[in-house]
Amino acid sequence: MSKCYINGTGCISAQRTFDTVFLEAAEVNNQENVLTIKDPVYKNYISPGAIRRMGKGVKAGIVASSQAMQEAGLENVDAIITGTGMGCMEDSEKFLKAIIDNNESFLTPTSFIQSTHNTVGAQIALGLKCTGYNFTYVQNAVSFESSLLDASLQFASDEIENVLVGGIDETVEYTMSLFKLAGYIKTESEKPYQIFPAKSKGVVYGEGATFFLLENKITSSTYAELAGVEIINKLPIEEAEQKLNQFLAENNCRISDLDAVVLGYNGDIDDEIYFKNLAENCLKNITQLYYKHLSGAYHTASAFGLWIGAKIIHTQEIPAIVRANAIAKDQYNTILLYNHHKGRDHSFTLLKRCQSTT
Amino acid sequence: MNQGVAITGMGIISAIGNTVEENFTALTNNKVGISTIDNIVTIHSDSIKVGEIKKTNEALVAELGLPADNNFSRTAMLGAIAAKQAVKNAGITDINEYKTGLISSTSVGGMDMTERYYYEYFKNSSILKYVESHDGGDSSQKIADTLGITGIVSTISTACSSAANAIMLGARLIKAGKLDRVIVGGTDALAKFTINGFKTLMILSDTDNTPFDNERKGLNLGEAAAYLVLESDEVVRKEGKKVLAYVSGYGNANDAYHQTASSENGDGAFLAMQKAMKVAGLGVDDIDYINAHGTATPNNDLSEGRAIIRMFGNKAPDFSSTKPFTGHTLAAAAAIEAVYSVLSLQNNVIFPNLNFKTPMSEFDLLPQTSLKHKPIQHVLSNSFGFGGNCSTLIFSKSE
Structure with missing residues (x-):
């Protein structure tokens, strides 16, 4: 295991x-x-x-x-x-x-x-x-x-x-x-x-x-642990928070443990509702980031999002260009990513800093 | 040996039948599905034969009861029909009673609609709905919606080995406890894109395909969809489910030799078979039947044959390719052949490798050319694709 x-x-x-x-x-x-x-x-x-x-x-x-x-x-x-x-x-x-x-x-x-x-x-x-x-x-x-x-x-x-x-x-x-x-x-x-x-x-x-x-091992080049990933084909907006909590619980984590969330905001006003639903409610006190204004929106843009998450844990810096709110933390140890497209193909991905690399 | 993951339902639509029963009847009565092409207008219609499902898109729409403004590609419709059968066959009434996923596969996805409307999109806004049906993942969305599956849904596209890999991932998701139940398989419709692609590679036969024959001229393309229902031991126990067979072994390897050609000695194929045998905990003597990839291209049959000899030595088990019945159905091939492998286990029968006359000059392997009844415990099924993708599945009897 x-x-x-x-x-x-x-x-x-x-x-x-x-x-x-x-x-x-x-x-x-x-x-x-x-x-x-x-x-x-x-x-x-x-x-x-x-x-x-x-x-x-x-x-x-x-x-x-x-x-x-x-x-x-x-x-x-x-x-x-x-x-x-x-x-x-x-x-x-x-x-x-x-x-x-x-x-x-x-x-x-x-x-x-x-x-x-x-x-x-x-x-x-x-x-x-x-x-x-x-x-x-x-x-x-x-x-x-x-x-x-x-x-x-x-x-x-x-x-x-x-x-x-x-x-x-x-x-x-x-x-x-x-x-x-x-x-x-x-x-x-x-x-x-x-x-x-x-x-x-x-x-x-x-x-x-x-x-x-x-x-499967920590080395001198380790960025972060990929602690969990989940894909959900269809997720009604009103169930998103519960699903998020469930995902975090399965990975021994709670919303209060999160140091930042990387959201897949893509400029589409309808898609944005899903992100805002979490960002303005259960995630409102968490540092929020976005990236598709840099990468463009495409089906695997979320890999660019994961690259950002991994780099933040590695460098412990958040470039101003990716910030979606002003909340800052001293340390970035646990980062969640959330993405979807047209209300389908939702994903949660969890990154954790590895103690021996700190 | 390792028992593996239970198969509790299956569904299929192919050129030799619209149900599992019709496919079995065709396989045991030499009823082939290779014909001239009807549903696609192509300049090659006189020079190729195909394994075509003789239903128009309109007939498929009616069968599925889709609304007039639907944007299902043919690939999605074939997939939805086969997947519905599989779920029904497994006796599932409430799909979300257990944690259920869908792992599908396709190579062309919605290419059939894209190639039909490519330039017309700019002139006719009523067909714009098909732009989003192009992606491979769209067919799986539609199948998931048809079945009511909302959780893990994904699609694999590794050319002609795709469905084997979907079955493999499904089995691993069950073993890992990520899912209690998963619908796995593949779907591909005939398209001008693939017809012309294989034509330019000069591996389409102008006559019935003849796997493992020295004079083989190439493949017949086909279209099909098939799905299996895999369930955890716990669901099987709790629901008192009848197990049709088990997915006991699986292996995937890359030939790492050429984008479209298989290596001379079938390195990837050999590795895939070796891994699958190891996962199943079986020895070479345990395999009773090989459902070969056997596309009837000069390259595949030589490479696969050599890999079989490397794996089994001089005592290769009975083997046959069922592609003379169905044509090569690309991403769906491993799914329909998984259904045939289960039918082989259930009925203790080996389906014939039709159209075989002359043994290959390179080795002494002879396919089973007539229907053969014998006790069958384990079936090995091969599927290989572009990009060096080699996959082997092993199916085992349910007792």
């Missing part, structure tokens, strides 16, 4: 996060309604030939996972578990467009081959020659948390000693135009876009690849 510790992270996002300590280079971009990733120097990690072939998410996933492993000082892993809401959209769209535009003729297989949702996990395994357990979850806003849940089960049953867990999603032009058409993304006329508090329906979309190296 092993515990599970975050011993390495790698984050490619719409902010400069791949070569920074934390969010010191972060800036709010309120001029664009689709935020795209700041590319790291891919050639430091991937051969030039491969860079040309690979989709954005695959490249970013490889770099983020390499960083997480490097931080933890590991060269291979027992398992690779990824989550992606939309999968490899670049290649899917390329292949689908070719089918439709050319009436099913003159097609080449490359983009089809790279279109499956498990491509990122597969390419990481291929690069590492890692023959271990390899799963990919595609459950909208809990794609990443499903991966965390899977990993935590395997630590609890001592099936693995370490695992790479990541959340990856990429934006692609035509699908973004469909999302705008369907009203999922804020309209140009609303510029400058405001995420919190929300003023309208729709989100500022985003993309990113965030990986964590989880291990």
